Amino acid sequence: MSKIAIIGGSGLTELPGLEIINKIELDTPWGKPSAPITVTKVNGIEVLFLPRHGNPHTIPPHKVNYRANLWALNENNISEIIAVNAVGGITEALTPCRIVIPDQLIDYSHSRADSFHEENLSEVKHIDFTHPYSNTLRQKLIDAAADTKLDIVSTGTYAVTQGPRLETAAEVKRLESDGNDIVGMTSMPEASLARELDIDYACCALVVNWAAGKTDDIITMEIIENNLKEGLGKIQSLISTVIKNKQ
Ligand code: HPA
Numbered sequence: 725m726s727k728i729a730i731i732g733g734s735g736l737t738e739l740p741g742l743e744i745i746n747k748i749e750l751d752t753p754w755g756k757p758s759a760p761i762t763v764t765k766v767n768g769i770e771v772l773f774l775p776r777h778g779n780p781h782t783i784p785p786h787k788v789n790y791r792a793n794l795w796a797l798n799e800n801n802i803s804e805i806i807a808v809n810a811v812g813g814i815t816e817a818l819t820p821c822r823i824v825i826p827d828q829l830i831d832y833s834h835s836r837a838d839s840f841h842e843e844n845l846s847e848v849k850h851i852d853f854t855h856p857y858s859n860t861l862r863q864k865l866i867d868a869a870a871d872t873k874l875d876i877v878s879t880g881t882y883a884v885t886q887g888p889r890l891e892t893a894a895e896v897k898r899l900e901s902d903g904n905d906i907v908g909m910t911s912m913p914e915a916s917l918a919r920e921l922d923i924d925y926a927c928c929a930l931v932v933n934w935a936a937g938k939t940d941d942i943i944t945m946e947i948i949e950n951n952l953k954e955g956l957g958k959i960q961s962l963i964s965t966v967i968k969n970k971q
Contacts, residue, residue: 726803729772735952754791785909811908812935824877838913858924868965880905893937
């Protein structure tokens with residue numbers, strides 16, 4: 725049975741209620757991952773968990789060592805990664821507390837170490853990234869949502885911004901006219917590094933605020949944290965259904 729990993733985003737620094745079998749501390753050629761990898765078992769299936777921002781949450785999106793995180797997970801022979809990401813909603817359907825499984829992204833981030841193929845190359849490698857998220861794994865999330873009668877949005881384009889600041893209203897207008905539905909700071913280079921390692925990678929995004937300028941309100945950490953609290957239970961049940969369906 726193939727092993728699955730979960731990369732937890734804001735608000736998801738551990739997987740509550742699961743028996744911890746092991747904690748793996750690893751160093752990689754790219755440095756240390758954000759935290760030790762937690763190994764758990766769900767219905768006999770090994771599930772690895774890594775909190776992207778550390779535990780406690782101290783690493784901002786632009787400082788995450790994405791290469792070390794992906795490398796460390798790959799060293800543990802996983803074949804699938806479900807990434808959990810908190811995002812702002814841009815288009816009408818993407819209201820706070822909704823879950824979306826994006827099928828596309830546009831990368832506006834910069835200055836991040838974003839490839840394993842940089843030095844001492846015997847050949848230049850270009851990955852195909854036409855479809856940045858694994859459609860097979862996306863479909864498992866979409867099926868799990870149907871199984872649990874969870875109302876999710878099953879497609880969308882994720883704008884990956886640099887952060888850590890949120891956007892201006894004008895930037896969000898431009899993101900919308902570019903065709904983006906949600907905005908967040910962490911799907912890249914995570915998605916392309918997973919592709920470089922040939923790992924099936926899908927994103928389970930939780931809308932935690934309306935993007936800048938979409939309402940008259942300013943975006944506060946209180947709004948974000950309240951929506952995170954409300955939405956994370958849904959994310960957890962979605963992920964545990966994907967794992968149960970693996971059997
Ligand atoms: N913009 C960028 N990243 C985010 C947002 C947002 O509005 N909300 C949560 N992560």
